[in-house]
Amino acid sequence: MLDIFVTAKDAAATPVWLVRSAELKHWCAEHAGAGAAWVETSGFKAEAGKVLLLPDGSGGLSGALLGTGDGADPFVTGALAGALPLRTYRLAGRLGEAAADAVLGFALGAYSFNLYTARTREYPRLILPDGVDGEETSRLASAIFMVRDLINTPTNDLSPADLADAALDVAHAHGAKANVIVGDDLLTQNYPMVHAVGRAAEVAPRLVDFTWGRVDAPKVTLVGKGVCFDTGGLDLKPSSAMLLMKKDMGGAANVLALAALIMGAKLDVRLRVLIPAVENSVAGNAFRPGDVLKSRKGLSVEIGNTDAEGRLILADALTEADSEAPDLVIDMATLTGAARTALGPELPPFYTDDDALAAEIADAALATSDPLWRMPLWKPYDAWLDSKIADVNHVSDGAFAGSITAALFLRRFIDKSKAWVHFDIYGWSAKPRPGRPVGGEAQAIRALYRLLKNRYAPL
Incomplete structure (x- = not known):
């Protein structure tokens, strides 16, 4: 405590x-x-x-x-x-x-x-x-502090390797079984888009994968975007847009904190955590606008903009998550500025096809004062991702509905899972409020923890 x-x-x-x-x-x-x-x-x-x-x-x-x-x-x-x-x-x-x-x-x-x-x-x-309950409140506060610390740490001290080490610390603290795939091994083990996004960085890309809980318990899989810094790649961001890009691993930070809450409370689930950890850098071997990448799922993906890298690494990780047909897949990512344009920094949108799950999330968000808002997976916009030379483009060619089209792209990599939900979070407090200083911030994890506690009682 x-x-x-x-x-x-x-x-x-x-x-x-x-x-x-x-x-x-x-x-x-x-x-x-x-x-x-x-x-x-x-x-x-x-x-x-x-x-x-x-x-x-x-x-x-x-x-x-x-x-x-x-x-x-x-x-x-x-x-x-x-x-x-x-x-x-x-x-x-x-x-x-x-x-x-x-x-x-x-x-x-x-x-x-x-x-x-x-x-x-x-x-x-x-x-x-x-x-x-002082112990429960302390767990919640400690999880939020973990998120803040990870996001606030600049990339010179939180590279993809450091983020992987932080994930391993969480896993080992609770006796989880962990594995990390690094560098060119991502190609041999078929995570080509994780490799493509991170290969230009000095620190090699990697995928962290850990599991916890009894094997025959309900399967809950968490996937977190771990872009430790995003230059935009060859579609280079202006300097003003780069200043906060140390926070682009906020999805991974929140997923790790949620995993720590789940394991700390000993919820009766088979938990799996997948974190692709990369830095989107510029070098002679950087992936390019117009490239066509093969994905783990087998879909060919045309690159419309190298600054939309997060959905690429998530797609490979989601394909692996989906392969086990889990009861629930949750992915979290600081994915689009469009989400902030639509709802602002304090109200993250979430996307799911499951109406019952959406209602549970809304109830949990209200009960925990952890604001969330459901947005539509509007199927007509799926055509905006059509490509003339590949199975799909990962971005649309217009300026509208960027958060929705990003979610629709991710939706293509989920087939077998019983339920899936995507959170497009900001992960940052831009203005100080009581108890919430300017800097990295946890979003959605208190609501999700409440939902999972309601569904899966502790052992």
Whole structure:
């Protein structure tokens, strides 16, 4: 369990009240005296994320108020870790069903990325409210921290080899059986598009493959896009578009964190994780616009743009995932700017043909405050991927519906799986919010973890 959590009750712990703007006057009426007077003197309005320390009569601290605004942000408690003096606190008042999110939010506010600095920081501690599972909340927070750390690490320290090592660390920590295919072995073992995308980089491309759980359990396979840096290839990105491309392995980071949650909770599944790890670089042997690549599935793929490399490596990995006819295949990728144009950075779209699965995902997203939105696999747009010289082009020649056509391309590599869902995530917080600093961010994994826990009880 995270060391910011305290399980023992402590009557001396400092209370923190969560107050909506509309309820501030009521709080002041209930707490008449110096505390209420100080609220008025300070001009505190209970805006979301604002913290007001309440003095006692001797110059000490009697408590604190956290403004929650209109109450829309379930993780507004993330503001507390950086604003409260070091001591032990308790959440005062009636939290009800919001208690678990409030505690997770507090934990998320205690994140910092310190790989390149000597700065360390201590954080206040929180007594766990009744009914909140500190171990489960700690697992969730640790998984999110893993995602953030991996995405925030620049490519000079997170090459395809380093990403593979990170995946192996997760696998070995839970006793999973792992294998890594590297370099030209990708050709001999028939992952030609993973090889083509990554062959121009100094660090060779690779495919990480690990399995966990009893052999006859329901099969759940996770596939994560692991492009450790994307120059755009010969369709070179401008420098402004390259600045955040260390995050292009965000799908892999989220898949690894979800796998850690599944294994940590010992869900009764046969888990398989596939991560193609590459860097899309420029060199004399880089794949070219107009090339035709053979895929693992056997389909020939015309390259319309080398900056749409992620779907190529996913296609080979999905073909392998599909070969076992699993009960569920989940792929995650920072795939298209079109998804952000449609829904913005905080609402990832997902695609599936399975209406029942889509409803489960929507319910889990709502229950976990992990926003997701279903988008259509609009079949008429599939013709936009037609090629005159190959079985398929991997991009359309127009500017419309880029996220949908990317999902439709991936759909071609799924035949046997009982259910498949694709998440086109952003993996990044562009603006700071309580508990969510600017930088790498987990998306969809809390909702998916909830769904999988509901489906597959722990052993």
